[in-house]
Amino acid sequence: MKAKKLIIGMSLAGALLLGGCSNKSSNSSSTKVKHVGVLQVVQHPSLDKAYTGFKKGLKESGYVEGKNLKIDYQNAQNNQDNLKSMSEKLVNDKSDLILGIATPAAQSVATATPKIPTVVTAVTDLKAAKLVKSDQKPGGNVTGTTDMVPIDKQIDLLLSIVPKAKTIGIMYNAGESNSKIQADLAVKALKKAGVKVLIKTANTTNDVQQVTETLANSTDGIYVPTDNTFSSAAALSGKIVKEKKIPLVAGSTDHVKLGGLATIGIDYELLGEQTGKMAAKILDGKAKPETMPVQKAKSLKLYVNKDMAKALGIDPNSIKAPK
Structure with a gap:
């Protein structure tokens, strides 16, 4: 009888132990x-x-x-x-x-x-x-x-840097739908401000140099949305606008760090x-x-590339985020 009770007790203990292990496993999804x-x-x-x-x-x-x-x-x-x-x-x-x-x-x-x-x-x-x-x-x-960034504020920022601008250039890859959306909003903001817009697009990074040079020679400032093609060649376009002394406001902070003047970005x-x-x-x-x-x-934050500002003859501290 005692032996039988001992076997039953061991079986119950084993069942409880296994049951406990099962519950622990099911509740540990992190493993x-x-x-x-x-x-x-x-x-x-x-x-x-x-x-x-x-x-x-x-x-x-x-x-x-x-x-x-x-x-x-x-x-x-x-x-x-x-x-x-x-x-x-x-x-x-x-x-x-x-x-x-x-x-x-x-x-x-x-x-x-x-x-x-x-x-x-x-x-x-x-x-x-x-x-x-x-x-x-x-x-x-x-x-x-x-x-999505505040396109209107970025355009206001660019116009505050070049308040007498008559023409602003916009460059982006028309094949990127996100860039097209932003570019259209930028055009709307610039037209509302009474500024002429010149648009140039590039399908690949190989086209960035020519597009940037064209706009740098024909405008008072350049806007670039958060565009993968132009961001990949930010240093190249930055070199061109620095030589031409044309302020460039970009959609992203990282683009500005490599080749732009300022942004209110992510x-x-x-x-x-x-x-x-x-x-x-x-x-x-x-x-x-x-x-x-x-x-x-x-x-969102205002970012100013101080080295670019000095190269363009602009006091970095004079660049403020529009209200």
């Missing part, structure tokens, strides 16, 4: 390795910082590479064929979540999968890019952060961090893309 695919359209400072910030946001939310997170990073180097093949790779590898950095990459991923949760960043207008139904209610498998690392924290909530199962609103940058 399961999550596979995150990343597709970046091209390499340049703003997008690189967005990726750095994304990883930081994930880490701050408990997802650490080499522990419970594996990232497959792909860079298309602005090649459409690469975008397609890399998107398909990330989908076929059955990623738990995919990040698209910049509009072309985001659109390529969205085309490749209607199911895998996808977050995007450095996209100007998610609705116009047909990534979401609306910013408040995305409605599909895509959400993320927008890098910190792309902070924007990427926001995106990473959104992704973490999706990976945790606490949120779904279809009901997670698109987020805007939480902070």
Whole structure:
């Protein structure tokens, strides 16, 4: 009898122990390795910082590479064929979540999968890019952060630097939908101010030099939206405007650091961090893309390239953010 009781007691203890282990395992989702695919359209400072910030946001939310997170990073180097093949790779590898950095990459991923949760960043207008139904209610498998900047304030900033300007040039890649949206808004703001607009576009970085030289010889100032093609060649265009002594206001802070005068822009690392924290909530199962609103940058700041200002004969301290 005692032997029988002992066996029953051991069986119950074993069952409880196994039950406890089972509950512990089911509640420790953080120990399961999550596979995150990343597709970046091209390499340049703003997008690189967005990726750095994304990883930081994930880490701050408990997802650490080499522990419970594996990232497959792909860079298309602005090649459409690469975008397609890399998107398909990330989908076929059955990623738990995919990040698209910049509009072309985001659109390529969205085309490749209607199911895998996808977050995007450095996209100007998610609705116009047909990534979401609306910013408040995305409605599909895509959400993320927008890098839309205050175009009107950036134009006001440029006009405050050259108050007697008669013609302002705008240059961008017409093939980038996000750039076209911003350029149209800039044209509207300039026409409202009574300033003539001269527009030149470039399809590749090989065209940037000629376009910049043309505008530098024909205008009183230049505006460049957050454009991947021109950001990739910011140092080149910066050299030209410095020689011609033409102020250039760009959409992003990183572009200005390399080859512009000033901007009221976004910190792309902070924007990427926001995106990473959104992704973490999706990976945790606490949120779904279809009901997670698109987020805007939480902070904007005036940035002045002091070296460029001095080269143009402008006092850096005289450049102020418009009210």
